[in-house]
Amino acid sequence: MKRSRFTEEQIIAVLREHEAGVKAADLCRKHGMSEATLYNWKARYGGLDVSEAKRLRSLEDENAKLKKLLAESMLDAAALRELLTKKW
Secondary structure, three states: OOOOOOOOOHHHHHHHHHHHHOHEEEEEHHHOHHHHHHHHHHHHHHHHHHHHHHHHHHHHHHHHHHHHHHHHHHHHHHHHHHHHHHHH
């Protein structure tokens, strides 16, 4: 997955500026990003503090690792099942 150029602290700071009344177009031009990115951040990080955003990131990373482990174990089980059916 592509990593963001911005940290959680920077993202939340940009969102706070937007909440303070700065226009989206001006804010995006200032920080060098698209308006779509701003609204995606708003949907994802809106209303979060920096510590909550870091917690969210760590939970997402842990979830990705667990999904990968589950997929690997399912592949192993499928391979074993296929091997056992071929023997008989």
